[in-house]
Amino acid sequence: MNSFLAQEVPISWYLLLSAVLFSLGVAGFLIKRNLITVFMSIELMLNAVNLSFVTFAHEWHAVKGQIFVFFVMVVAAAEAAVGLAIIIAVFRARATLAVDRIDLMKL
């Protein structure tokens, strides 16, 4: 039991989780029609990547990966702000958030 607790979670589990999350994000991005859900799928992919960064940083005792995660989070936050603003603008202009119908650059 002691040995079980003392044992670390193998790296492959983290990576597997990351891959699953990423795939869910891709699938959501491709399948979902609502712009906000698509947006959330992108966040999911970002976080899946963050997870694998942290995993490798821990594995190789390199701090670079963790720094990278912070960068990704900062960019994601900025992106969220800009993205949501765009979504609002799009909704105002077109009265819809269905990505299929937002397929022209001009109205």
Next chain:
Amino acid sequence: MTSHQTITVLLHHGFIIYAHLWLIPLAPFVGFLVNGLFGRHLPKWLVTTVALLASLASFLYVVVDGPALVSAVALKADAPFVETFGQWINIGTLHVDFIFVLDELSLVMLLVVTGVGFLIHVYSVGYMGDDEGYARYFSYLNLFLFFMTLLVLAGNALVMFVGWEGVGLASYLLIGFWFQKTSAADAGKKAFIVNRIGDFGFLIGMFLLLANFGTLTFTEIAAKLAYPGWQGGVVTVIALCLLLGAAGKSAQLPLYIWLPDAMEGPTPVSALIHAATMVTAGVYMIARTHVLFDHSPFALSVVAIVGAATALFAATIGLVQNDIKRVLAYSTISQLGYMFLGCGVAAYSAAIFHLVTHAFFKALLFLAAGSVIHSIGGEQDLHKMGGLWRRLPVTFAVTTVGVLAIAGFPPFAGFFSKDAILYAAYLQGANGKALWFVGLVTALLTSFYMFRLWYLAFLGKPRGETAPHHSTPWSMLGPLTILALLSICGGWIGIERSAGWINMERFSGFLAPAVGARAAVGGSTQLELMLSAAAVAVALLGWLLAYLFYRQKSTLPAQLADALPGGYRLLANKYYVDEFYGATLVKPLLAISTYFLGWVVDKALLGGAAWLLGGVATFSGALLQRWQSGNIRSYAAWLAAGAAAVLLFLVVPWPAVLASLSAFHLGAAGH
């Protein structure tokens, strides 16, 4: 380098001459630029001033500086004065400089070109006075002088070719000066296209020169030909190619057909370009490249035969022409044939002599004809003139001088030069007598048709509307008078006194350094006098015939035409040469152009290829267009698929997979 030498030479003699040959073509070029660019907005007097000053400037430069330069260099060294302005082409073994040469030959030619050119500029002031395109006309005329002086000064074949093409351009522009008239525009095109055939020969000749001698500079070619071993063969081919070029420019058989049509241009243009200067460029070119012809007896005899044939052929056509300018045009072709005949018997100085005198009297005749046409309101038909001597006394007087000069009566200019050519032909080997005889018959015909013109236009009773509409201004009468004086005295430059007796060798002696001295074998003063007497006799006979035909009994021409209807029609239709060329060359070429080039090549091949390329682009565009749907999820799907493909390529150990696959396959086969 050479110019510095010259200056030091001249310092020894106590005076300096600055050699700036480039000024000679530059002056008319500036005139062309000014009048061509701004002429329409300038007052008329300014256009006139610019044009006249431009031509006068180069004439004065030639007169003041040219003889001194030539004689000074002749004192220093037995070589012409050469001015190099730098390298033009320098690729591999091909070196062509931009080079001018001033020797006796180019000096004589320059004096004629700029001198007669200036006189005709003056004449044009009166003649073209009320034309709308006054400034355009003078800019073209200056452009012509620019290119012509470039041609004459050229020290190598390529510079000459630039001038050669340039005068062709000026000729084209001036023939088609009244381009609203379809006939004038067509005549310009005809001249240009026929000249292309000749220029093709000139170009091939230049290529062969480069291939065999490695140079286009005339002096270097002469130096290389001085080595023994160059005789016939490739030299003959080069000479014949150059002859083709000369025949095109100088309207010789079989390329003479453009010159009669060139009379569509204004009459001073006919006088300057199509009688006095440009059409003699071919003669000048042969004299300039005479070393090549000297090394090829065959090419030389071809030149002589072409010249003699053209002289006779054109003279016979001239007998029955009714348009005053066309009579003069065929006469010009015939006289150019004389010059070629002179070149062909290696009497280059005689040919150049005839070129000079011909420039005087033919320019005179054309300008006089222009004066007639100008004063009777544009009528050119000889049969509608008559009795003009009373109304145009000055024109009548100068025309008389011109007719006597071209017919070869002493002491007028044409006598001396024609005599020199006939004498040289007579002494030329086995064919000489035949060539001389053809020349003599041509002299008879020349005298006949010139006096025919004289009688029809000026004597007899007025026919048709011949009341003068304009008085002739002094700007026209002045040049006429000067040219008449030159037509009287121009031949005397050949006379010199030696050993108590006069002979005609002065001009050829002057030209000898440039074109070589002709060794007259078997000649004697008695023979020369006899030949001269024969030439004068046939000229008198021609006059007498013309008198009988057109003065004494004016039904004689009609009777003769009735008696020989076939012959008359043949001559009146100019031997059907235009029709022959039309049927054998123009029609087939047009058919090939229309059906093969137009339909097969242009429409089917080129059009089809363009259609095919366009179709492929449109089709593939339509296919790829679907990709760019604007649907963000499809973009993302393609992105994901691409990423998956890259991942598949990178992650899967393909060699191992393939190996195991083939092992499995083999194993399965083994079972």
